[in-house]
Amino acid sequence: MNHIISIHDLDRDQIDHILSRAGAITTEYAGKEPLKGKILGLLFFEPSTRTRMSFESAMLRLGGSCMNLGGVEVSSMAKGETLADTIRVVSGYADAIVLRHPKVGAARLASEFSDIPILNGGDGAGQHPSQTLIDLYTIRQSMSLDNINIGLIGDLMYGRTTHSLAYALTHYNARIHTIAPKGLGLPDSIRDNLEEKGSKVFVHDCIEDVINELDVLYITRLQRERFPDPAKFFDISSNYRITPSLLTDVKEHLAILHPLPRVDEIDPAVDSMPYARYFTQARNGVPVRMAMLTEVMT
């Protein structure tokens, strides 16, 4: 049985295989319902819009159906049931489970108690492999994944999507440029680990220093709650905002990605520029998750 728990568990061949499958999924299964009669259990113990809805959409498009946990407050978790027991029970009702949970490592634990495949839909500050596969797929629509210069900007201390993407790109010899406010830079342990795996990591003070070298710019939201002083948040966040004036001399094929939701970090005027890929990235959630579901359920 296959689980998809962490991007660390996937080697380059496995990642390429899923991305290729996502690219061909609409033609491969045109007029077919490969998951007809199968049920996907959606166990979301934290709020989610894109992940939950795109997994549901992917399952329905493959001919299958979905079963929702509902709110945590109406589940047995509210009575004190362990996640392990919940998984044991639900694995008798469904053919695969997508799990989102606030505790890091929850999906790994679930895979140890489940008789059916577990797909990690995000575990606290830990892993969110489907998001990383979507990010890679979106980049691959514009360029080869090999040897790219990628800028990671925003909260790189706590941002799980940037960590996972950086790790995945170690398979593709990426040059990683980081731009983050003081105190929210990439943790040293992760930077060391990326370099051990062969990536080159460069730290920049401001986006202007590197923007014109980049093939991909991956921006994440700065979380207001990380800044005790609201005035300081507004001051700092203005330095981490992408505007059309910043993009005057960038590479023609630059792709700007954002896992969304965004707040102020991308000027809406950028949306209509050819570099903006973030809404395409969100739409790509469906084919990539279709590929993941067929990978573990067929």
Add this chain to the structure above:
Amino acid sequence: MTGEEPKRTLVISTIENGTVIDHINPGEALIVLRILGITGSTRECVSVATNVTSKAHVKKDVVKIENRELKTKEVDRIALVAPDATINIIRDYRVIEKKGVIIPPVLMGVLKCPNPCCITNTNEPVMSRFEMQGKKAVCSYCDAVISSDISAHII
């Protein structure tokens, strides 16, 4: 006064049955006792020598525990803080087994994850699991890394 040199005696005596943990890094015998759960309230007869000079003229600590043979899990824990230690199993005053300690590649239920948000720090029926990567221990569930003061995380 006879003028004779005082007779040399052993720092600590031999034991009839039990375990001798030798070649512990100097000053770390007390950590080994903590790992083994030996406190002032336990009943074992224990001898501890710290900073004794070995044959190789280097300092070491030695712990002797009467009537107790260590389990594999206990030896794994000792390996984390005393990687050069040797474990001698004594029966009837004779060393019947002598072995070094090896840090296993995977430590099950030995370390407590330092990440308070890790699933292993909840009421779930799960044992902590760390993989050794060189001198670092990495949590298999949350990827938290313990790279220094590993003994502080021993359960």
